[in-house]
Amino acid sequence: MDWDKLRIFHAVADAGSFTHAGDVLNLSQSAVSRQISALEEALQVPLFHRHARGLILTEQGEQMNRTVREVFAKLAMTEALLTESKEKAAGRLKVTTTTGFGTSWLAPRLPRFLNTHPDISITLILEDSDLDLGMREADVAIRMHPPRQPDLVQRHLADIQMPLCASPDYIAKHGSPATAEDLDRHRIILFGNHHPPVADVNWLAGLGRPNGQKRQSVFEVNNFMAMADAIEAGLGIGSLPHYMLVDRPSLQKISMDVKPPTVEAYFVYPEELRTSKRVAVFRDFLLSEMPARS
Incomplete structure (x- = not known):
């Protein structure tokens, strides 16, 4: 097992195909395939299942990839520390x-x-x-x-508040909720349920609701910037990290009888x-x- 073949194996395992790995390594698809075949021949074990949709690691390939990832991670760490200026x-x-x-x-x-x-x-x-x-x-x-x-x-680093906010136009048309129950009469904007960035990102969905029920949202999107744009456009009420309100002075915080959650940044x-x-x-x-x- 030479280092160059291991480097190519690692790229193929990450990319899932010879072609994509070749693009990363600036090698032809055939050159990458030959190197992997030579490594498998040297080890006398198959490292990939080949099929029409790409490559899947075999059990032996998974074991090899775990070790190779650890080795290259340690090498990258050592290189960074060695090349960093002491001054x-x-x-x-x-x-x-x-x-x-x-x-x-x-x-x-x-x-x-x-x-x-x-x-x-x-x-x-x-x-x-x-x-x-x-x-x-x-x-x-x-x-x-x-x-x-x-x-x-x-x-x-900081404790980040998650206040409710809305645009002046929305508040002028629909008023401002004073209690958790008032939210049932408002249009709610939530963070889409796809890799939520914080645990309590949608805390207002169940606020004041009985038996863990969730209120319906008018709009969901898995991006705070898009949420802020929708709130600023007057679509509804939403909860945003307070650092986002600094650059959006038109958004108004909504004070209710419930304190918003705090997110701890590390x-x-x-x-x-x-x-x-x-x-x-x-x-x-x-x-x-x-x-x-x-």
Whole structure:
């Protein structure tokens, strides 16, 4: 087993086809196929089931892929630490967070960070599901819940409120609810039930309802930006993270007899990156930005 064949195997396992892996590796489909066949011949075991719709790992292939992923993840971590400047923060930092937070809050602030640290570059991955930091799917994460993996370093960043809000036009036409029961007479906008970014994202759906019943929504979409656009257009009432209201002054918060839930935001990263200067300066930047305009 040479490293080049393992690298190609890893790409094919991720891509699910020789053609897509070839595109990633800048190799022809036939060259990728030959390398995989040579690896299977050397090991004397099949690594993939071949069928018309693509490739599926065999049991032996699954075992091989788990090991290869761990090896390449550790190599990537070691490379990042070895190439990082000992004098200043430098290198690429792969950051993941939820789509709403990354689009609305983080991305507009990154120019300030990158201007202050010109030797750092950022790859931002917006994903409402948690990526595996241990497997180097990202270096660091900003998550809207305490970390579930025990081997991650964590730092609490902020408590994010989830207030109800509506447009002035909507309130002028339909009034403003004062109690949870009043919501039954209003048009409700909810986060679509597909990889919800926070546990209580649709807290108003069952608020004040008996026996766990949920009130009907007029509109659902699995994106906070689209929810905010719909609310701003006067479609209905919805719950948004309070950092989104900063750039949408036309939206009005709705005060009721119930306190909205709070989402705890955390900055997390693997133990191996505890001494990384890139991670440290990025963490300090987040902490400096959070109190000012979160």
